[in-house]
Amino acid sequence: MAxxxxxxxxxxxxxxxxxxxxxxxxxxxxxxWKVTWVRRICLGALVSAFGLTLMFYMLxxxxxxxxxxxxxxxxxxxxxxxxxFKIDARFYAGILKLxxxxxxxxxxxxxxxxxxxxxxxxxxxxxxxxxPLTPLTYLLGRTFAFLAFLxxxxxxxLLWVWCFDVLTxxxxxxxxxxxxxxxxxxxxxxxxxxxxxxxxxxSSISKSSTWTSMGLIVLFILSTxxxxxxxELTDMAGFLALSIPESIGIIIYSALxxxxxxxxxxxxxxxxxxxxxxxxxxxxxxxxxxxxxxxVVG
Amino acid sequence: xxxxxSIRSWSxxxxxxxxxxxxxxxVALLPxxxxxxxxxxxxxDGKRDAFDDFGFSIAPLCLYFVLPMLCMFSVLxxxxxxxxxxxxxxxxxxxxxxxxxxxxxxQGSLLAFLSLTALGITAVVLIMAFANSNSNPPxxxxxxxFGLWLVMGVGGAAYGATCLFFAVWSKRSALWSIGVLIGWxxxxxxxxxxxxxxxxHRYLFGLLRDWCGIENVKSGFFVPDPSPPSxxxxxxxxxxxxxxxxxxxxxxxxxxxxx
Amino acid sequence: xxxxPIRCLGLSRWYGxxxxxxxxxxxxxxxxxxxxxxxxxxxxxxxxxxxxxxxxSRGKIILFGRELKxxxxxxxxxxxxxxxxxxxxxxxxxxxFLELLARLSGENAEGAKKRxxxxxxxxxxxxxxxxxxxxxxxxxxxxxxxxxxxxxxHEVFLLDEPLNGMDPxxxxxxxDLIRELGKEGxxxxxxxxxxxxxxxxxxxxxxxxxxxxxxxGRMEEIRALIGTRPREVIVKSKIPQEVGKILLEQDLAVGMxxxxxxxxxxxxRLEELLGHLxxxxxEGKIEGIEIEDHSLESLFELLVGETA
Numbered sequence: 001m002a003x004x005x006x007x008x009x010x011x012x013x014x015x016x017x018x019x020x021x022x023x024x025x026x027x028x029x030x031x032x033w034k035v036t037w038v039r040r041i042c043l044g045a046l047v048s049a050f051g052l053t054l055m056f057y058m059l060x061x062x063x064x065x066x067x068x069x070x071x072x073x074x075x076x077x078x079x080x081x082x083x084x085f086k087i088d089a090r091f092y093a094g095i096l097k098l099x100x101x102x103x104x105x106x107x108x109x110x111x112x113x114x115x116x117x118x119x120x121x122x123x124x125x126x127x128x129x130x131x132p133l134t135p136l137t138y139l140l141g142r143t144f145a146f147l148a149f150l151x152x153x154x155x156x157x158l159l160w161v162w163c164f165d166v167l168t169x170x171x172x173x174x175x176x177x178x179x180x181x182x183x184x185x186x187x188x189x190x191x192x193x194x195x196x197x198x199x200x201x202x203s204s205i206s207k208s209s210t211w212t213s214m215g216l217i218v219l220f221i222l223s224t225x226x227x228x229x230x231x232e233l234t235d236m237a238g239f240l241a242l243s244i245p246e247s248i249g250i251i252i253y254s255a256l257x258x259x260x261x262x263x264x265x266x267x268x269x270x271x272x273x274x275x276x277x278x279x280x281x282x283x284x285x286x287x288x289x290x291x292x293x294x295x296v297v298g
Numbered sequence: 299x300x301x302x303x304s305i306r307s308w309s310x311x312x313x314x315x316x317x318x319x320x321x322x323x324x325v326a327l328l329p330x331x332x333x334x335x336x337x338x339x340x341x342x343d344g345k346r347d348a349f350d351d352f353g354f355s356i357a358p359l360c361l362y363f364v365l366p367m368l369c370m371f372s373v374l375x376x377x378x379x380x381x382x383x384x385x386x387x388x389x390x391x392x393x394x395x396x397x398x399x400x401x402x403x404x405q406g407s408l409l410a411f412l413s414l415t416a417l418g419i420t421a422v423v424l425i426m427a428f429a430n431s432n433s434n435p436p437x438x439x440x441x442x443x444f445g446l447w448l449v450m451g452v453g454g455a456a457y458g459a460t461c462l463f464f465a466v467w468s469k470r471s472a473l474w475s476i477g478v479l480i481g482w483x484x485x486x487x488x489x490x491x492x493x494x495x496x497x498x499h500r501y502l503f504g505l506l507r508d509w510c511g512i513e514n515v516k517s518g519f520f521v522p523d524p525s526p527p528s529x530x531x532x533x534x535x536x537x538x539x540x541x542x543x544x545x546x547x548x549x550x551x552x553x554x555x556x557x
Numbered sequence: 558x559x560x561x562p563i564r565c566l567g568l569s570r571w572y573g574x575x576x577x578x579x580x581x582x583x584x585x586x587x588x589x590x591x592x593x594x595x596x597x598x599x600x601x602x603x604x605x606x607x608x609x610x611x612x613x614s615r616g617k618i619i620l621f622g623r624e625l626k627x628x629x630x631x632x633x634x635x636x637x638x639x640x641x642x643x644x645x646x647x648x649x650x651x652x653x654f655l656e657l658l659a660r661l662s663g664e665n666a667e668g669a670k671k672r673x674x675x676x677x678x679x680x681x682x683x684x685x686x687x688x689x690x691x692x693x694x695x696x697x698x699x700x701x702x703x704x705x706x707x708x709x710x711h712e713v714f715l716l717d718e719p720l721n722g723m724d725p726x727x728x729x730x731x732x733d734l735i736r737e738l739g740k741e742g743x744x745x746x747x748x749x750x751x752x753x754x755x756x757x758x759x760x761x762x763x764x765x766x767x768x769x770x771x772x773x774g775r776m777e778e779i780r781a782l783i784g785t786r787p788r789e790v791i792v793k794s795k796i797p798q799e800v801g802k803i804l805l806e807q808d809l810a811v812g813m814x815x816x817x818x819x820x821x822x823x824x825x826r827l828e829e830l831l832g833h834l835x836x837x838x839x840e841g842k843i844e845g846i847e848i849e850d851h852s853l854e855s856l857f858e859l860l861v862g863e864t865a
Contacts, residue, residue, distance in 0.1 A: 214472040218476075222363055229356075234335070239335075301662075304657055317648065380645075383642070383645035387642075388644075392661045396630070556611060
C-alpha cells in the first residue's frame with residue numbers, strides 16, 4: 001500500500017534574475033493581445049501613423065515645397081488660423097487628441113475592464129498570493145503591462161510620425177516641433193497612467209466588465225455637463241477641470257507649450273493636473289485596499 | 299396578481315436596499331451635490347435666481363443625464379444579473395407566465411426610480427430654496443419640483459421598459475442601453491434639426507413645458523427645442539414606447555435561452 | 558401501464574456547432590431515474606430543455622401529455638426543478654427567498670410563509686431561515702435549492718446535481734429525502750456524474766455521453782459491466798493525516814494521497830468507506846467529500862468501445 005506523508009519541497013535551484021512582476025507583466029500582455037478589438041485598435045493606430053508618414057514622404061518627393069504651399073493656402077482660407085495648416089505644435093495637439101479619443105480611451109477600457117475583476121471573481125488573486133508574489137508585485141505587473149500596451153499603441157506611432165516629419169522637413173522646422181516628443185510623452189504617459197489606475201480600480205469594485213465599461217463611459221460623458229453647470233453657477237473656471245475631456249485638452253496644450261490656448265474660460269493646467277493626480281491617487285488607494293481584501297486569505 | 303405583486307416588491311427592495319443601490323443613489327443625488335457646491339460658492343447670493351437656475355440648468359440635467367442613468371441602474375442590474383448567473387431559471391420554471399414576472403420587475407424598478415428621484419429633487423429644492431430665500435414662493439417651487447418628478451416618472455416608465463427589453467433581449471444590455479438612452483435619447487434629443495423628432499426626449503420636454511412651466515433650457519450643450527410637442531401627444535408617444543418595449547421584452551423572454 | 562409524465566422524442570440541441578444533446582428519445586418516470594454522465598455529456602442541457610429554459614433544435618418534449626412550447630407554463634405547476642448552478646440570490650434570506658418563489662407560484666402571503674417554513678424544516682435548514690444566502694456554505698445553499706422544490710406537492714422532480722458540495726451527513730439526509738419522495742410515487746430525474754449517488758436511490762438509469770443516450774435500463778445490468786476497479790474519494794479535512802490513519806486502521810483504503818487540507822482515498826469498499834466518513838463528519842473531523850467516480854469512466858470506455 002502506498003502511504004506517503006505530504007511535504008513541500010523547497011526550490012533550491014537558481015532563481016531567475018528577472019523581477020518578480022515580470023511573469024504577471026507577460027501574462028497580462030498576452031491576455032490583452034487576445035482581445036480581438038484590442039488588436040484591431042492597435043493595428044488601426046499603427047496603420048494610421050504609417051499612412052501619415054507615407055503621405056509626408058510622397059509629398060516630400062512629389063512637391064518638395066508642400067509645407068510652404070499648405071501654409072500659404074491656410075492663410076488664404078483660414079486667416080484666423082483655426083485649422084492646422086502648418087505642421088507645428090498645434091498640428092501635433094490635434095493628432096494627440098485624435099490618438100487619445102479613438103485609440104487610447106477605447107483601448108484602455110477594452111484592455112482593463114476585466115483584468116482585476118476576473119481575478120477577483122475567479123479567486124485567482126488567492127492563487128497568485130499563495131506563490132512568492134506580493135500584492136505590490138502583482139499590481140506593478142498588471143499596471144506596467146497596461147501602460148506598455150497603451151503607450152505602445154499611441155506613443156510609439158506618434159514618435160515615428162514626428163521623426164519622419166523632422167527628417168523630411170527643411171532646416172528650421174525642428175525648432176517649431178522640438179517640444180513635441182516631450183509633449184507626446186507627458187500627455188500620453190500622464191493620461192495612460194491615470195486611465196490604467198482608474199479602470200483597474202473601477203473594475204475591482206464592479207467585478208464585471210460590462211459595469212466597468214458602463215461606469216467609465218458614464219463618468220466620461222457626465223463630467224462635462226457637471227463641470228459646465230458648476231462653472232455657470234459659480235463663474236469659477238476652475239470647475240471646468242472636472243470635465244475629463246477638457247482636462248485632457250489642457251494637459252495636451254501645456255505639454256506642448258501651447259499656454260496661449262488656455263484662456264480665462266478654461267481651467268488652469270495646475271487644476272487639470274490636480275484633478276488627474278487626485279483620480280490616480282484615489283484609484284490607487286481603492287485598488288490597493290480591494291486587492292488586499294480579496295487576495296489575502298485568512 | 300400575487301405573482302406580479304411579489305416580484306414588484308422583490309425588485310423594488312433589490313433596487314433600493316441592496317448593495318447595488320449606491321451607484322443609483324449617487325446618480326440621483328448628483329444634482330443636489332452640484333447645487334450644494336453652487337450654494338457653497340455663493341451662486342445665489344444676489345446675482346442669480348435659484349428658481350430660474352432650477353428650470354434652466356437642473357431640470358435639463360435631470361432629464362438628459364439623471365433619467366437615463368438612473369433607469370439603467372434601476373433595471374439592468376436586476377435583470378442582467380439574473381440572466382448572467384442563470385438565476386432567472388428559478389422564475390422561469392414557476393407556473394407563472396414570464397410576462398407577469400417582467401411586468402413585476404418593471405413596476406418594482408419604476409417604484410425604486412421614483413423614490414430615488416423624489417429624494418434627489420427634494421434635496422435640490424431644499425438646498426436651492428434655502429440658498430436663495432428671496433426667490434419664488436414655496437408654492438411655485440413645489441409645483442415645479444412635483445412637475446419635474448412627474449416628467450421624470452413618465453420618462454422612467456418609458457426608459458425603464460426600454461432597459462428591460464435590452465436586459466432580456468441581449469447579453470450586452472448595458473452597451474445597448476447607453477447607446478439608445480444616452481445616444482438616441484439625450485444626445486439626439488438635444489441636437490437641432492428634424493432628427494430630434496424621433497427621440498423620446500423631445501416629448502419629455504413637451505411635458506416639462508406643460509407641467510413645470512419650463513419653456514426654455516440653458517443653451518450650450520442643451521440646445522433648446524423651439525416647439526416641443528403638446529403634453530397629450532407626448533404622453534401618447536411615451537405610452538406607446540412603454541407598450542412596445544414591454545411587449546418586446548415579453549417576446550424576447552420567450553425566445554432567449556438561459557445559459 | 559400508465560403513460561410516462563415526461564416523453565422526449567428525438568430531442569436535439571446544438572450550441573452553435575457543438576452538439577449538447579443528440580436525438581434523445583426516452584420516456585421518463587414514474588419512479589426515480591438516475592441521469593448519469595460525465596461533465597459535458599448533456600445532463601444539464603436535458604434538464605434545461607425539460608424546463609423550457611432553452612429551446613430544442615429538433616424534436617419535442619411531451620409533459621403530462623402536452624407538448625412543451627415557448628409560452629407554455631402550466632406544466633410547471635406539477636414540476637419542481639433544482640438547477641445545477643449555484644443559487645445566486647446572494648442578498649436574500651433563506652426564508653424570504655422561498656417565500657418569494659412560493660408567492661410567484663400563486664400562493665398567498667400567509668400560505669407562502671407556511672410553505673417556506675415547512676420546506677426549510679424538511680431540508681433541516683429551519684435554524685438558518687434568517688441567514689442570507691451569501692453567508693451560507695455551499696452545502697447549505699444546495700439544501701436551500703432543494704427546499705424550493707419542496708414548496709409544493711409536485712409530481713415530478715428534476716434535480717440537477719443536487720448533492721454537489723454537500724457534507725457526508727447532508728448527502729445522506731438528502732438521499733433519504735429523495736428516496737422518500739420516490740416511494741410516494743413521484744417521478745424524480747436526478748442528474749449526477751457519480752454512479753454511487755445514483756445507485757443509492759435507484760436502479761433505473763439513463764446514461765448520457767457526448768449528448769447521446771448511451772444506455773438505458775437497470776443498474777445491475779450495467780453494473781455487471783464494470784470491474785472492481787478502486788474508486789477515489791476526496792476528503793476535505795483540516796487533519797487529513799489523522800483521518801487517513803483512521804481509515805487505514807479500518808482497512809478501508811487501498812491507496813492514499815495527501816495535501817494540506819485534503820486527502821484522496823482509493824477504495825474498493827466505497828459503501829463502507831462512506832458510512833465511516835459520515836461518522837467522522839459527525840465528529841467534526843472532516844468538512845466534505847467528493848467522489849471521483851472512475852468506475853463511471855471505465856463504464857463509458859466499455860460502452861463506447863462496444864458501440865463504436
